[in-house]
Amino acid sequence: MKQVLSLWIGWRFYMARQSNRFISFISFASTAGIALGVAVLIIALSAMNGFERELEQRLLGVVPHGELTGVNEPIHQWQNIAQDASLIDGIVAAAPFVRISGLIQKPGGFQGLSVVGIQPDLEAKVSSIAQFMPKQSWQALAQGDKNNIVLGKGLADSLGLAIGDTLSLYTPSMGATKAQRIGAAKSHRFIVAGIFEIGGEMDLGTAYVPMDYAADILGLGDGVSGVRIKVDDVFAAPRLIRDLGYSQQQYMYLSDWTRTQGHLYQDIQLVRAVMYLVLALVIAVACFNIVSTLVMAVRDKQSEIAILLTMGMAKATVMGIFVVQGALNGILGCLIGGALGVLVALNLSSIASSIEQMLSVQLLSADVYFIDFLPSQLVLQDVALVISLALCMSLLSTIYPAWKASRVHPAMALAGR
Structure with missing residues (x-):
């Protein structure tokens, strides 16, 4: 009964706050501040979740979880490494590759390009690159004796190339000294057989060719540059790659995604923590307005409080x-x-795209970020956590003013002191 009475009178006091315009304004400011903080925090967390999803599905789906690369010579028995990898619990698949580093000419100068020779049937087990290019382009990479090349959309656009055009790649001559490399550079002609689109920096500096053709260019014979590894738990990649590499007889460079792309994940987590702290403080400041509102409401309602206390x-x-x-x-x-945060978070990508078109600006540049659009992924647990945090802060803000209201002396209040 007492709880029902508190609810009913509290509701009446809340609805009657319009009698004092200043108290009404402070109350509105506190409500608006909490709403804004909750909405922005939900949107920010959704954006961070979106970046994590794109990092895992796009970047880590294409970038190998780990690589074993020959140090002084190519790897000739890569099948043995693949067999050893299959014996290690946690490693899902292995695939060979041949890497060629060279220069391509573009308007205004040259640009570095990493050309990766792959076998499509094996590469599909360690990478999801096939999902980002047409089927015909993927099939063109299976023709090992053809000089086909598949470029990223960003690179193709910057060079003005389309499918069927030719591209020249300049590589240093084998055996040339450092001083002779520029003059002894060799030119290799490729036919653009397809274009893939991942979004971000991957579209600008990487291209794919048939592995056999790339091996012929480098004169590797049946050798390869290295072996790519895919693991089931990306956070266990450093340990698994180390275990595999230490079991080999040949000297190899060991690398995993934490060395090449790990800073992106750490940056996302850092930004998430900072945003959570800052916006939680915004909600806390808004909740302090509740304290101000209730303190003034207690002063305004002292006579009513005194009457209620004298009535028992x-x-x-x-x-x-x-x-x-x-x-x-x-x-x-x-x-x-x-409600506002969920609505915006569900449409954040389209809203950001509309802003870019309206203002003719690009919020995320592919030259800087690993994607060129603003992703979003709404997680209900985040929404529940944010709302729970705001509600707890709101309730804590009411304790002191409510306690002061219970300490009102009826006689002094009714006497107007």
Whole structure:
């Protein structure tokens, strides 16, 4: 009964706050601040979740989880490495590759390009690159004796190339000294057989060719540059690659995604933590407005509080009245902010795209970021966590003003002191 009475009177006090315009304004400011903080925090966390998803599905889906590369000579028995990898629990697949580093000419100078020779049937087990190019382009890489090349969309656009055009790759002559490399550079002619589109820097500096053709260019015979590894748990990649590499007789360079792309994951986690802290403080500041609102409401309602106390109302019930009044601000702010945050988070990518078209700007440049669009992934657990945090802060903000209301002296309040 006491709880129901606190709810009813608290609701009446909340609805009657319009009698004091200043208190009404402070109450509105606290509700708006909580709503804004909740909405922005949900949107920011959704964006961070989107970056993590794209990092895992796009970048880590294409970039190998680990590589074993020959140091002074190519790897001739790569099948043995693949067999050893299959014996290690946690390693999913292995595939050979041949890497050629060279220069391509573009308007204004030259640009470095990493050309990777692959076998499509084996590469599909360690990489999802096939999902980002047409089927015909993927099949063109299976023709080992053809000089086909598949470029990233960003690189093809910058060079003005289309399918069927030719591309020249300049590589240093084998055996040339450092001083002779420029003059002794060899030119290799490729036919653009396809274009893939991942988005971001991967489209600008990487191309794919048939592995046999790449091996012929480098004169590797049946050898390869290295072996790519895919693991089931990306965070276990350093340990698994190390275990595999230490079991080999040949000297090899060992690398994994944490060395090449790990900074991206760390940056995302750092930005997430900073955003969470800053926006949690924004919500906390908005909740302090609830304290101001209730303190002024207690002063404004002292005569009503005194009457209720003289009628025998318990002090706990009086506290409950103002806890309810303050909690209603928090609940309303959480509902508005939660609805707004969820709505924007679900359409964040399209909203960002519309802003880019409207202002003729690019929010994420492929030259800087690993993707060129703003991703978003709404996680219900994040929404629940943010709303719970805001509600807890709102309730904590009501305790002191509600306690002060229960300490009102009826005689002094009714006497106007």
